[in-house]
Amino acid sequence: MNTRLKRIRQLLFLNSLSSFGAICTFVFLLLAFLEFVTGSRLTPYNPGAPNLANANSIPSLSHPFGTDFQGRDILSRVLSALPVDIGLPLLIVSASAVIGIIVGTVAGYFGGLLEELIMRLTDMFLAFPAFILALAVAATLGPSLVNAVLSLTFVWWPPYVRLVRGNVLSITTQDYFAASKAMNSSFGYILAKGIVPNVLPAVLVYATMDVGTSLLSLSTLGYLGIGVPPSSPELGSMVSSISYNLYTYPWEALFPALIVLLIVAGFSFLGEGIRESLDIKVRPHILIRNKVFSENS
């Protein structure tokens, strides 16, 4: 166990990129988790309570990020938004990864007409600009936390199918795969022992970077006023609610937006750092579109 912990630590702090990402990600995950389990007791002030006497105050010791047009403490509002802005992307990416592993494995393992059908469908979804499609679905479903997750997952799974299928295709050419089949192992056994453990590293690395990317889309939906409902605090909608004050009180919009940047950068740096150190080939251009030839090229 001790050596395993050591290996995880080595992996996370392989280079300066991933070290920064690991620390950043850890801090935000911890804050979001604590905020969630304590039921918003982490915030120094009540994030929803207006205090008009103290509206639009500049950042100070008592209000490090200042207050907004209703006198609400911006730091408290940012903290109270973390469970949504970190939890939802985690949900979206995990759901997409699970779909990708199941559908991609089925396509790569069984091949034939089934594979052709799955991959053509994936291609059609990849033909959409993902954010625009998510916007259409979110506008259709209406604002709620569940709908925000659904609309982004709806457009988020195709790259995972591609990634997993490509990996499964190369696994099926390996000797251990042939040996396992020769011994008449069941599909479930091969899946659990031969395929999933070999596909997982690539999926995890891609997913790490992807948490940040999905937060970008989620907060942009929030900025446009769809997806996350107005009742739940969300960083993107916070920015747009304040942006008419932009020229007089720029920090009110900039602090929440910078927190989005920090979270996304944390996950991206971590994923990119690990990827480069492990030399896992997660080349997004192969994931996203490769219709001319197979993934193995």
Place this chain on the structure above:
Amino acid sequence: MFSVRAFSIFLLKRVLATLLVLVGVMVIIFLISHVLSHDPARLWAGPRAKPSTVQAVEIRYHLNQPLEEQFIYFITSYLSGHFGIDPVTGRSIAAEIGYYLPNTLELVFAALAMILVFGVGLGYLGAMNFGKRIDTVIRVFYLTSWATPTFLGAILAVLLFSTYLHVFPSGGMYSPTLVPPPRITGIFVLDSLLGGRLQDLSSGLYHLALPAFTLAFLNFGLITRIARSSMLDARWATHVKGALAKGVPENTVRRRHVLRNALIDVDTVGAVMFGWLISGTVVVEQIFAWPGIGQFAYSAVASDNYPALVPIVMVFTLGVVVANFVADVLYSILDPRIALGGAR
């Protein structure tokens, strides 16, 4: 190497595949707009519409008919270019999109040009200095730009270059005192150039610079990353070593073998890039008051204007499908083996 016959067959295959994707795209958009919601008429009429309006909308968009008839109506109206009437402005949505589209194209192509020059340039610089400090700086730079939310980038650009430094205007497409040149292509910069009106041209470019730069800055990361990793792969490839060994000057090798290799990979992500750029216009055009489809999409979302949103999504997607097709054709020209059916 280049065979006209192989290329025509390749082209035909790509056209058919693109048409197939287009059909799939239309089906998906139909399912979202007509089936996904449990009350489509309410959705199309807007949440604050009166019951009588909802009923009128239901009849106008054939939402009360069987699904297969709705689908036929949907497909035929799109194929004949009838996108319906915008309930907010009362004008034809097709005409509105026709007005906004050139403005968006102007912005997107300007950003694309910047990305190709600076994105590939930075990738080249990084790959040639692999492992050195400048390479790390470039990587941190493109990862940070990648991680920047579009609204933050656009807000910062306006605040910094317009409000504080007064270098660029904060919005609009040209100076408000100016009479626009006769409409030829609809793209302002091109029209003023064709009309020979240099003053208009400079005003157009002056207004274009900041939003295009913002859009480019927020999206160049993907290109730089691909160009860098592809040039790193090519740098130590045997054909590059061979060329160096037989005495070809290093700069020539870099240009002909390393850089050209990267262009193939850059083309592969080009269409994805295009999709990101037009997605980015929704926020960038709103913040820069740029009268394009992105801003049209923003106002459609803000005013619950669902009948306008569906055609907008269709046009955006059509743009990406066309970009995919162009990238594929370009690909087979950059790498003729593709059209010949060979593996890479």
